[in-house]
Amino acid sequence: MAPTTLSRPRDNRRIAGVCAGLAARWGMKPGTVRLLFVLSCLLPGPQFVVYLVLWVIMPSR
Numbered sequence: 001m002a003p004t005t006l007s008r009p010r011d012n013r014r015i016a017g018v019c020a021g022l023a024a025r026w027g028m029k030p031g032t033v034r035l036l037f038v039l040s041c042l043l044p045g046p047q048f049v050v051y052l053v054l055w056v057i058m059p060s061r
Contacts, residue, residue: 016055
């Protein structure tokens with residue numbers, strides 16, 4: 001069962017837990033979300049800034 005709110009888990013973190021929190025919310029594996037994030041960083045855009053903003057605004061579980 002996926003959590004109804006977006007939050008960063010205390011376990012299964014690599015850096016800040018943002019990808020693990022997004023994976024739990026969307027029902028995906030954390031490794032898949034991390035891979036998608038790394039691949040998206042190869043494209044131009046504000047991906048890293050979005051990650052930092054999510055790190056700040058997402059509460060820890």
